[in-house]
Amino acid sequence: MVFLGQVIAWFLNPAHWTGSHGVPTRVLEHLQISGIAVGAALVIALPIGIALGHWGRGGLLAINVSNVGRALPSFGILVIAFEVFGLNNTPVLVALTLLAIPPVVTNSFIAVRDVDPELRDAARGMGMRERRVLFEVELPLALPLIMAGIRTAAVQVVATATLAALIAGGGLGRYILDGLGQRDDVQVFAGAALVALLAMAVELAFSGLEQIVTPRGIKGNPVGRMAVGVVEPRLF
Amino acid sequence: MGPLLDATDPWIRWDWFWLHVPVFEARLLEHVELTAIAVVVGIVIAAPMAIVAYRWRPLRDPLLAIGGLLYTIPSLALFAFLIPFTGLTVLTSEIGLVSYTLLILLRNMVVGLEGVPEEVRDAARGMGYRPLAMLLRVEIPLATPAILAGIRIATVTTIGLVTVTALIGEGGLGQLINEGLIEDFKTPLVVGTVLSIVLALVADLGLAGVERLLTPWARRSL
Numbered sequence: 001m002v003f004l005g006q007v008i009a010w011f012l013n014p015a016h017w018t019g020s021h022g023v024p025t026r027v028l029e030h031l032q033i034s035g036i037a038v039g040a041a042l043v044i045a046l047p048i049g050i051a052l053g054h055w056g057r058g059g060l061l062a063i064n065v066s067n068v069g070r071a072l073p074s075f076g077i078l079v080i081a082f083e084v085f086g087l088n089n090t091p092v093l094v095a096l097t098l099l100a101i102p103p104v105v106t107n108s109f110i111a112v113r114d115v116d117p118e119l120r121d122a123a124r125g126m127g128m129r130e131r132r133v134l135f136e137v138e139l140p141l142a143l144p145l146i147m148a149g150i151r152t153a154a155v156q157v158v159a160t161a162t163l164a165a166l167i168a169g170g171g172l173g174r175y176i177l178d179g180l181g182q183r184d185d186v187q188v189f190a191g192a193a194l195v196a197l198l199a200m201a202v203e204l205a206f207s208g209l210e211q212i213v214t215p216r217g218i219k220g221n222p223v224g225r226m227a228v229g230v231v232e233p234r235l236f
Numbered sequence: 237m238g239p240l241l242d243a244t245d246p247w248i249r250w251d252w253f254w255l256h257v258p259v260f261e262a263r264l265l266e267h268v269e270l271t272a273i274a275v276v277v278g279i280v281i282a283a284p285m286a287i288v289a290y291r292w293r294p295l296r297d298p299l300l301a302i303g304g305l306l307y308t309i310p311s312l313a314l315f316a317f318l319i320p321f322t323g324l325t326v327l328t329s330e331i332g333l334v335s336y337t338l339l340i341l342l343r344n345m346v347v348g349l350e351g352v353p354e355e356v357r358d359a360a361r362g363m364g365y366r367p368l369a370m371l372l373r374v375e376i377p378l379a380t381p382a383i384l385a386g387i388r389i390a391t392v393t394t395i396g397l398v399t400v401t402a403l404i405g406e407g408g409l410g411q412l413i414n415e416g417l418i419e420d421f422k423t424p425l426v427v428g429t430v431l432s433i434v435l436a437l438v439a440d441l442g443l444a445g446v447e448r449l450l451t452p453w454a455r456r457s458l
Binding site for chain 2: 003067068070071072073074075076077079080082083155158159160162163166167173176177179180185188189191192193195196199200203
């Protein structure tokens with residue numbers, strides 16, 4: 001109880017809310033580096049996953065990329081990237097982007113591939129060109145599952161960005177690692193609370209977005225639900 | 237810790253590598269132990285939770301939500317939460333690691349059990365199966381592919397996470413990575429990372445093999 005009191009006192013201390021070491025700055029740093037990494041991963045991963053799903057090819061590759069991705073130890077990748085790119089933000093960005101790519105590729109592949117083939121046929125029968133089939137039929141139907149992949153990636157990136165502090169980066173990991181270094185449990189705990197809250201906020205924001213982008217036609221559709229329930233557990 | 241990059245340091249110094257093979261073996265063994273404990277304890281906790289979530293509908297979503305919440309917390313933060321209470325110990329690492337396996341195992345177990353076709357359950361009931369017998373001899377066997385997939389994913393994920401526990405003084409292969417970082421010496425860093433990846437891939441393939449042996453009817457693997 002004494003300890004929790006100290007943590008609350010840490011949060012109430014105005015000195016912890018201003019300046020380059022303040023909470024707002026750290027949160028911003030954290031979100032900035034995570035955002036850039038997720039953005040870069042989307043630019044790389046979405047076209048690959050969607051194209052493979054549309055053509056129904058390369059399933060083995062698309063699925064295995066996320067198996068291999070899971071096997072990558074983020075800590076090791078981060079430190080290796082640091083050895084390659086040196087002391088700046090690049091190694092963190094590279095490592096985080098690398099971690100965000102697999103869930104996006106796999107999810108967008110499965111999402112587009114598993115669009116009901118009869119719908120695809122019907123669209124073609126109505127005279128739609130491939131481009132319109134993709135953009136007006138497949139993608140809207142695949143969007144919820146694609147978003148689920150992006151959410152997984154985003155939460156993972158925000159979580160791993162904590163380790164960025166290891167190589168002199170900023171972000172909320174600073175509090176945890178500095179606290180560990182100074183044997184300051186209060187600071188460690190406060191940092192952990194901030195990171196956990198941020199990760200949950202990101203998770204919630206993306207879940208909300210998922211709801212918004214789900215086409216009205218498949219909302220509450222048991223088939224659509226099933227697909228999400230079955231596929232998701234494989235993607236962590 | 238002030239990392240300075242030494243450009244002349246090669247990725248692997250083989251003389252150092254060969255001298256330290258016994259250390260690598262010890263770290264690898266630690267890594268396997270930390271992973272195995274986490275996955276086994278995770279299964280022991282997740283299995284009853286899954287059965288409860290499956291049988292008592294109102295508890296399903298809350299239980300899955302608890303798992304999801306634990307999974308969202310970044311690993312380093314979770315370890316940090318526990319340090320004030322359990323210190324820099326194996327217990328801290330294991331509590332953290334187990335909580336991560338929970339969501340994966342729980343979700344797959346529940347999804348697997350729910351995937352048992354209603355007709356099969358009806359038929360079993362018609363044949364006079366009581367709830368417990370039906371669970372043990374019909375529902376769990378049919379859910380095995382999903383359950384094993386969960387164990388596989390949990391194991392591979394945990395192998396990656398164990399490296400992070402090095403930051404709180406445990407950590408198997410992560411300790412080599414940490415050494416590499418602190419001393420700016422690439423050999424242990426590369427060895428630790430590569431061994432961790434190899435271990436994860438071997439575990440993935442091994443468990444995929446177990447999956448095939450135990451569920452020959454479910455050959456269509458995603």
